Amino acid sequence: MRPGILNHGYRPGTKILFRIIRLLTGQQLPDAAKLTFYRPDFYGSHAKKFTHEAMRGPSEWSVADRELMAAYVSQVNQCAFCIGAHTATARMAYADDAKVSAALSDPDSAPIPDGLRATLHLLGRLTRGAAVTADDMRAVLATGVSPAGIEDALAVCAAFDITNRLADAFDFELLSPAGFDSGAKYLIERGYR
Template sequence: MRLEVLDHGYSRGTKLLFRVIRLFSGHPVPDAARLVFYRPDFYGSRAKTFTHEAMRGPSAWSVGDRELMAAYVASVNESAFCIGAHSATASLSYQDAPRVDAVLADVDTAPIDERLRATLRMLGKLTREGTVSAEDMRAVLATGVSPQQIEDALAVCAVFNTTARLADAFGFELLDHEGYEAGAKYLLKRGYR
């Protein structure tokens, strides 16, 4: 059940921004954006900064790789909104929806680089179990992933474990295909600011 708190409590400026977004995009503002604007001093401003840095900051992982990590973490969490949003963004970034679908169906058989596969396995274990071992990290490093890439992947994992749980707690409204596509285009153009 969607919590109606996301429908109220915005400043006039934010309400105007939501109307402009709807006018130009043809779609209502997704609940993920509404949450960020709901309490910007408590959650939103910090979340935008951290998320943008994890997803668009300097990294050896491509934008598509990080969006795929977000979709994969969301799939482990069974968060329908986040799966839709980030699989659409990864698909658009890669220009390869079948690859994204294959990863979400079975990371072990998906047609992806072994470094990304090992990293996704590690993120999946961390998401499911809440812990990883030194052995898990050595397995990722053995594929050629750098320590910095592991840190970058862990940042994505932290962001989307939090976001997926918030999406489910607030009951984010699912979008149709066109809504997820519009969101993906926005995220690829502007990031998470």
């Protein structure tokens, strides 16, 4: 059930900001962004900082790789809003729709590096089963992914396991393809701040 708080209940300055964003982009502000503005001291500021660091902080993974990981975790969780948002962002970051579609459809046959393939499998196992083994980690390390790379991928997984659950609990409204593309452009340019 969608709580009405996502539609109202913001401070006057925040409401003005939402109107300005709508005027500048021609798109409604996505519910994911609205949620971070509601009680920012409790959730929003912390979530934005954690997610921005996971998705845009220093890493051996490119922005495109991390966006693909976010889309993949969201797909495993069957979170329609986040699948749409992060598939669009991964496509824009890679500038390769076919690569993203193939990786989300079947990582084993997708034209992606072995390290990314093994990492997607690891994130899928963790998301589905809430646990991974030392052997799962060794399989990723064997492809050349560093321990820091695994840690970075696990941070992406944690950020989107949380976000996926919130998106579904709050019944985030799906955007049009143009809305997802507009959001992707913002995320590519500004990140998660």
